[in-house]
Amino acid sequence: MFKVTVDNKVIESNKEISIEELVKTNFSYDDIVAAKVDGTLVDLSQLIKSDCDISLVKSSDEEGLEIIRHTCAHVFGHAIKQVYPETKMVIGPTINNGFYYDIFSDNSISEKELSSIEKLMKKLSKKNYKIIREVIDKDKAKEVFTKRNEDYKLKLIEEIPENETIAIYHHEEYIDMCRGPHLTSTKFLNFFKLMKVSGSYWKGDSKNQQLQRIYGTAWDTKDNLKSYLNKLEEAEKRDHRKIGQKLDLFHFQEEAPGLVFWHDKGWSLFNIIKDFITQYLRVNHYQIINTPQVLDKSLWKKSGHLDKFSDLIFDVTSESKEFAIKPMSCPGHIQVYNQGLKSYRDLPIKYAEFGIVHRNEPSGTLHGLMRIRGFTQDDAHIFCTPDQIESEIKKLINDIYDLYNTFGFTEIKVELSTRPEKRVGSDEIWDKSEKALASALNSSSINFEHNEGDGAFYGPKIDFSLLDSLEREWQLGTIQLDFSMPTRLDANYIGASGEKIAPVMIHRAILGSLERFVGILLEEYAGDLPLWMAPVQAVILNISENQANHCEELADELNSANIRCSVDSRNEKINYKVRHHSMMRTPYLLIIGDKELKDNHISVRTRTGEDLGVMNVDKFVKMVETLVDEKSKNLNINQE
């Protein structure tokens, strides 16, 4: 006789019983997909024979969804082996919102085929067959997968420690190896979709065998599947490339892959952001400098960039001399630092540059404004003593958060990368600086992930990332400690006792690439930029020709008052113009008819269709000034 507590209900039993059976006989639930026995996630087929505490996992729970997705990956395996029996299964993990399966097959799977494979999966899941878990030892596992010609599964088995048991799951004739848990039948597997195919590599290494990866999504209900697919569609509309074209901000063309043609309004936005950062730099005692775009290769050789990153460097040859277009600004900044002697009393010295850098990124990695070959970094280098590291870092972290918040970003992913195997600098200085970075993060009570061994060879770093509309991560800010380059490029300062010492260099970018940042901003706001960043803040629309001249005068007046304003006096109906400029996401539409002309008033409408009523110009100017000063997201001062 033993006692089991299931969701606070105590059940007694005197014979071994599966959780599934236990639930069936004691509850009327129909959405249980797995269970946790004393906190450990297990299959429902698990047998219970002694006292324990069980909590049930529902299909709608995060863990339940993951199980559905995991099992869905297996059913994909079941299906693909029926279509192409010689397919070799590799790995099929769950990911956010779904799963993928890496396979090896001589048949290349195209996206067109996915719907027919999906149909077969549906057919299999409709059979509502039992999924049977079997625990076997390593030798038996080898035997099973040797028989099935599953070369990759065999490689995986090799990596499993001796005397560890292995679980395999039987899906009718299909067998997959997996820790589980899994569904006990395909009953809960109804709402899924195969999404896309991609290439991938065995062990994620491009030197290894190329595999095919099939992505899918799976949900507990039809509605959840539908709303996920809808969400993707909505996200697509926020794509910065589409918005950029619609709002006439920038374009790309074939002759300049990975390089931006900025149009007036896009460049205006770019410069608003740049000016905002410039203001920050002034207040925080940066020296704003500018260094050459093209430098002799000997300098890049000396800095170490040429050895490490030669593939990414654009070459220029002139009169038999070889130059490189700068891929980063640091060597240039050291040249400025090296002009004249520096004393320990001068430190920290901070050089900032909106450095335009070019990197010949592989064609397959380019992505709109997010990943390009020529971009502008809000780059700076802080030359300081080891003792100054921590306070400088702490300040930077806080500033980065403040600045991101000002732009409206609150979800920021932070990663701390520590010493890699191949590195320069003594262990003491690594200890000290890793500690400095971690304690700076901790003291600002910031959640961050550790990336052991992912630091640069010259020092540890902190990276800050934001998400785009499809929740892809893009790195923006970075703070990197560097113990190498100052020495390589002969930078030093005179210490208190007169000796020459190499300074520590902190590379840091706040927005990272301004281009990428514009991309992220556009997706975050779906083009509805807050007033202070809107390239055109107001457009004046006349009702008829009678008011056209007055509109021009009004525009001059508003522009003089620092409101970015244009006039649309085309011979069109007001409805047409309102629609047009609403779609262009201009924050304010100022409408002038005979009434407004007579009273010298403006009728104010926002891009979202809100009518702010008729007011005089002064009141409008004051409202805009206030909202811009506050960097508000609102267009109406009365909004709380």
Place this chain on the structure above:
RNA sequence: GCCACCUUAGCUCAGUUGGCCAGAGCAGGGGUUUUGUAAACCUCAGGUCGUCAGUUCGAAUCUGACAGGUGGCUCCA
């Protein structure tokens, strides 16, 4: 760079199994209209169907190469 896919007018897209001068809507030009808060009406023009080669009596449509792009993978100072 690798895998799959895509490329037709300024934009968004139609173009059936290869078959007469390749279509639509919006945008644009010209007229009419002088308009009151999300699309007035008439009319005109606009395309070497990404590029180059090939198959064919005939190619936007089939094949190949290349370019650019999209989604991933790898990479990312």
